[in-house]
Amino acid sequence: MYLLKSNFSRLFKIVILGLCPNCVNSSTFTNLFITKKKCEKCSENYSGYHLGDADTFFVILIVGIIIMGGVLYTEFNYKPDLVIQLIIWVPMTILLSLLIKRPVKSLFLYSAYEIKRSNEV
Ligand SMILES: [Zn+2]
Numbered sequence: 001m002y003l004l005k006s007n008f009s010r011l012f013k014i015v016i017l018g019l020c021p022n023c024v025n026s027s028t029f030t031n032l033f034i035t036k037k038k039c040e041k042c043s044e045n046y047s048g049y050h051l052g053d054a055d056t057f058f059v060i061l062i063v064g065i066i067i068m069g070g071v072l073y074t075e076f077n078y079k080p081d082l083v084i085q086l087i088i089w090v091p092m093t094i095l096l097s098l099l100i101k102r103p104v105k106s107l108f109l110y111s112a113y114e115i116k117r118s119n120e121v
Contacts, residue, residue: 015106020044021113028109033101035109049112055105062104063096 013019020026023042030036038045071089074080080088 011110014110015103018102018106021110028106029102032098033105035105044113046109049109049116051105051108051112055101055108058104058108059097059101062100063093066096067093 010024014021014024018027018029020028020039020042022044023039026039026041028035028039028046035046037047067089070092071085074085074088
């Protein structure tokens with residue numbers, strides 16, 4: 001149980017703060033969304049993790065589900081004008097996408113790191 005709790009807090013820290021999955025000391029990002037080639041502290045090579053567009057796909061999926069749920073809920077319950085819907089949901093879509101892009105990318109980087117580590121053992 002302790003091991004599970006310890007791993008969860010480590011994973012939470014890596015995903016939320018965007019830290020290196022190997023040493024948990026240095027950030028994996030050069031700026032908001034671009035990942036570094038390798039870790040500055042432990043020299044873990046991130047360029048070997050081929051994430052592709054998986055993080056972008058999941059951001060679009062998650063944001064789409066949340067925003068469409070919100071749009072349908074407000075439409076069926078309050079029936080606001082189209083302009084009001086646009087004023088609420090367009091900035092909400094942009095903001096939510098920017099907020100979850102980095103943690104989702106960190107999560108995929110962490111999962112790629114764990115897959116690579118389990119294949120080495
Ligand atoms: Zn590192």
